[in-house]
Amino acid sequence: MSERLEDIAVAMVANGRGVLAADESTATIKKRFDSIALESTETSRRDYREMLLRSDEAMRNYISGVILYEETLFQKAADGTPLVEIIRKSGSIPGIKVDTGAKPMPYFAKETITEGLDGLAGRLAKYYEAGARFAKWRGVIAVSDDLPTWGSVKANAHALARYAALCQEAMIVPIVEPEVLMDGAPGDHSIERSEEVTEWVLRTVFEELGDARVKLEGMILKPSMVIDGKKARKASVSEVAERTVKVLKRTVPSAVPGIAFLSGGQSTEEATAHLSAINTIRDLPWKLTFSYGRALQQEALNAWNGKAENVAAGQRAFTHRAKMCSLAAKGTWKKDLEKAA
Numbered sequence: 638m639s640e641r642l643e644d645i646a647v648a649m650v651a652n653g654r655g656v657l658a659a660d661e662s663t664a665t666i667k668k669r670f671d672s673i674a675l676e677s678t679e680t681s682r683r684d685y686r687e688m689l690l691r692s693d694e695a696m697r698n699y700i701s702g703v704i705l706y707e708e709t710l711f712q713k714a715a716d717g718t719p720l721v722e723i724i725r726k727s728g729s730i731p732g733i734k735v736d737t738g739a740k741p742m743p744y745f746a747k748e749t750i751t752e753g754l755d756g757l758a759g760r761l762a763k764y765y766e767a768g769a770r771f772a773k774w775r776g777v778i779a780v781s782d783d784l785p786t787w788g789s790v791k792a793n794a795h796a797l798a799r800y801a802a803l804c805q806e807a808m809i810v811p812i813v814e815p816e817v818l819m820d821g822a823p824g825d826h827s828i829e830r831s832e833e834v835t836e837w838v839l840r841t842v843f844e845e846l847g848d849a850r851v852k853l854e855g856m857i858l859k860p861s862m863v864i865d866g867k868k869a870r871k872a873s874v875s876e877v878a879e880r881t882v883k884v885l886k887r888t889v890p891s892a893v894p895g896i897a898f899l900s901g902g903q904s905t906e907e908a909t910a911h912l913s914a915i916n917t918i919r920d921l922p923w924k925l926t927f928s929y930g931r932a933l934q935q936e937a938l939n940a941w942n943g944k945a946e947n948v949a950a951g952q953r954a955f956t957h958r959a960k961m962c963s964l965a966a967k968g969t970w971k972k973d974l975e976k977a978a
Contacts, residue, residue, distance in 0.1 A: 643855050645730065646771075646856060647895070648701060654699055654700060654926065655700065656704060656928035657704070657934075658928055659704060659934070660704040662706060666706075683712050685941065686705075687720065688951050690703065690724055701729060702730040702732050705721075706734055710733050710767050734774075734775075735760065736751045737753035738753075739751045747822065748779050751777065757803050761809055769809060772811055773811075774797055774800040774814060777793070778816065779818055780834050781823060781826060790837060794844070802849040811856050813857070813858055813859065815861075819902050825866045826866040827865055827869055831863050831880075856893065857895050858889060859896075861899055863880040864881075864911070879918070886921075895925070898928065905931075905932045905936065906972075908929060909970055910970065916966060932958075937952070937954040940953070
């Protein structure tokens, strides 16, 4: 495929296809494996991700790109085939998580700053050589009546812009991910507060991207949806969709080719229903799709259960969920389709 940033970005949000976030850190995937009583080793992590990547129907029809953890980018399948090659042969694009995690921000209680800029240019060159054509960096924004602070919003937006510029210099498409948390402490904020903070954050992020001279046509935005806190009242699906689109219209330039939402603590079905409702709102300038981790993988993980004899069952579960997300990216998902699985 084309090596132009703009063409890669467009391919990542192709109609009905989205991004599989398989970039869990070693610590995070251990927690996932603990839920099925499976020891997290280099081999078990490889086997799990290979199971997903060899789900031919899902990968060819519904997945446009795969975000990998550094370990996975350089791993080979059980038969010796590089995992990156499996991704490419399916028609999908390999990507890489490049931040080193959100760390406590000095003098800003309960807020974080994402690290990983030091030495990033050199790492990007190595990742490009290994086959990565896009990258991801996540900035985390806590929400309460008093949070976030301007210092936190500004610092995380600036880091996202610096990362994005370094990616484009390395001919890698940046996924810019400012996550406004729905499940942070105390997690009882209203959807109105979520809307206010999300608009503030996105406006600041695009100001910083502009200052850093990032080419908007060669990037993807990965925002959280406008949704109330985990412990707050549940807004309706239509309200989430309407408020999310309203904020995007106010803040995201039309030059950005696509928006791939994170699931951010939503249940599998919630993330699917919200995405579908968002995509029923027509005449928007961007493609709106998914970049889900747990919301794409949880059913497959449970079906696989760490056992070789369950690989086919895990792949069926992954294919079903990817298909549901694909329908949601077209605005045609229906709850009844879940029962038909």
